[in-house]
Amino acid sequence: MIIAKQKKKENIAEYILYMWQIEDLIRAYNLDIDDINKNIVQKFERTDSEKKEIKNWYEGLIDLMKEEKLEKSGHLQFMRNTVNDINELHIQLIKSPEQLDYIEAYNKAKPGIEELMNKSKGEVENEVEACFNGLYGLLMLRFQKKAISPETVSAMSTISQLISLLSQKHKLYEDGKIEL
Numbered sequence: 001m002i003i004a005k006q007k008k009k010e011n012i013a014e015y016i017l018y019m020w021q022i023e024d025l026i027r028a029y030n031l032d033i034d035d036i037n038k039n040i041v042q043k044f045e046r047t048d049s050e051k052k053e054i055k056n057w058y059e060g061l062i063d064l065m066k067e068e069k070l071e072k073s074g075h076l077q078f079m080r081n082t083v084n085d086i087n088e089l090h091i092q093l094i095k096s097p098e099q100l101d102y103i104e105a106y107n108k109a110k111p112g113i114e115e116l117m118n119k120s121k122g123e124v125e126n127e128v129e130a131c132f133n134g135l136y137g138l139l140m141l142r143f144q145k146k147a148i149s150p151e152t153v154s155a156m157s158t159i160s161q162l163i164s165l166l167s168q169k170h171k172l173y174e175d176g177k178i179e180l
Helices: 002-010 012-028 033-039 048-067 077-095 100-119 127-143 150-174
Strands: none
Touching (some): 012 077, 012 127, 012 150, 100 127
């Protein structure tokens, strides 16, 4: 909860990937708040009231995941909305003649994005979602210490650069420092 709030304010891409990890972590504990409390929340070096707040946050996420039937897979509606909002910004940036740095980064990443879109077989709604799915998949492969082809590393590098720039533009937009 504390990390999520900080990431959401500072770097929207890190926030999205972090929250996707939290969803998977909750699933790994079978949506059991007692196990999460014992194995995660109680290990934080925080006051008892902060631990209670963190536990309540996890409990709220568990309730939402159950309500939205996401016990096995998928992302919470508010996270899907966040990705869709970021995609809207992405579209505005591509259309803006003042955002040449973003357009250039997008054009470099476009072949990799198209490949991700094709591999998704219509299961992703937009390019930004495809990028996040690719980045999250790469993260999971690295966690599992699996081999990653040089082609994938190269494609994901350009996508990572694009998403990093998109996060920077998002922060500037949220702070009122750029208009589109």
